[in-house]
Amino acid sequence: MGVDYYNILKVSRNANEEDLKKSYKRMAMKWHPDKNAVNTKEAEEKFKQISEAYDVLSDPRKRQIYDLYGEEGLNFGLHAPPSWKEKDFACGGGGRGFKFSQRDPEDIFAEFFGGLDGGKGKSSSGGGGGGGGRLRKAEAMEHMLPCTLEELYKGSRRKMMISRIVLDYSGKPSTVEEVLAINVKPGWKNGTKITFLEKGNHERGATPGDLIFVIDEKPHPIFKRDGNDLIMHQKISLLDALTGKNLSVKTIDGRELVVPISDIIKPGHEMVIQNEGMPISKEPGKNGNLRIKFDVRFPSRLTAEQKSDLRRILGRTTG
Template structure:
């Protein structure tokens, strides 16, 4: 059984109650990077727990409607948390302990319901839970977009019983307590007299039916676990920690209820030394005094491998050079951003005898110039 302790989503993201949508997004991105389970091999389960909480908090606080509900009631949906493996009753975790999926991707389900309607509650055609995966992609994938295969495990509606949990989909009878309505009247004695309220029937849990023989395929759960392989399109220009939504890619609902969604959180493998800021890429290079003075062509690491950067003669330390159109594409289309390169000029610590000779010669020429100017000035 999962404890239904209320969590403070603002606290989890480390932001104030009046944080702007941008702040929410920023905090989420930072925390996702910090707590990615792969970065915490020593206490992976703690990191996974954190990771889940962060997603949960972001899911709510990034959605204006859910956030408003959370601010008002302290939780979203029918109850603060719902665990597909725990609080729903029949669930022991079908995948065993710890990280149940392992393998190709980390996978997490989130637990809050989608805000059930009375009708859904009555028929128990509850929408399935969403599933979250993370996927590593390369910078090259971001430049041109790509198609990737994703493999994960989810609940699907049991075909043998059409999600009813009853053998052949027919082995049930009308609930004797609610006579198939799924609801019962409860009388409550109050100061104002006896008040009758309607509540979900506890015998059939709102389905109106009692299973007389369980479906042998799903054991009466109405859902079976299925290993699923799908192809997803990753559009060009996606950002790190960006999410792709695959509608109906999540778990099947109970009693043949609709599927939840699959969310794929993209982690982009950085190229060492290159930072990304929106559409632009940033890096630094070091050249020496002679290269800066005379100008030169040098090879640098670009987003697509080695590229040639032209250093104009007379380049000053900390100059900014741009390779236009060599940055990242925008997810909304249009031209690529720039690769912005800061040029550091380094002074060599050791030089050869011959170099020293030439530099002395150079220096004497420069100083003569200065002395001449001074001479003219004082005359």
């Protein structure tokens, strides 16, 4: 018989009109090229086969000729059964024959999904399907994904429960829940978007929308992020600022750094420690810098003797 239209639509040979519609809706939504951006060529071929199968099997005349003569009977205009009236067929070859004219797959699709009128399967007039049945995309769903600075430094694997509306083959909506795994990459910044294609809500006459998670960086009690750099404020006494010391600093991942201070630290002084900032997501193995801003603590009071000593010592350096 050549092409098996019944097998293409996954229906039995005695399938009725409702069976054909249900199967076509389910398979056409699955294989429409707009829903298959990766395997577009394969989807286009499948979609064409599904449309052709439905076109033939849903038309009583085409289906009877196909059942009697197969695909060749449709393509080459074989004689119609005697019970059919001559006016139903185009004349050709000196006898009564049927001329098979294949419908545009997008036109068939538009009858089911394009410009649906209240969900009753009627297509609206004047191109209500949008571009001859071409599918629009449902609006994307956005969720904030709160992350600590530590998570964005080290990376983490998060699991999020999401709830969305889906449509079955008949267009009936229902709510489903699903757990999605999100791999937060080291160095991602506030506002970074993670997109799950077609994991959003379903709408009639549209491909499912996308689900988008947006990184929401939580404030940190010690570190502030500036691009790929980390900034921290460190208090230091006036004595240490003038005489120096070895400063112990804890990094964001819990390591202890010994930072030697040998120069005089002035108020507002900033020390830069290379490669101790945030990972640079687009340059694996590289980090920004840690910038330490010093707050010099001045004594609240000095005795007369202390003032005298300071004048004597500092006077020599400024003299």
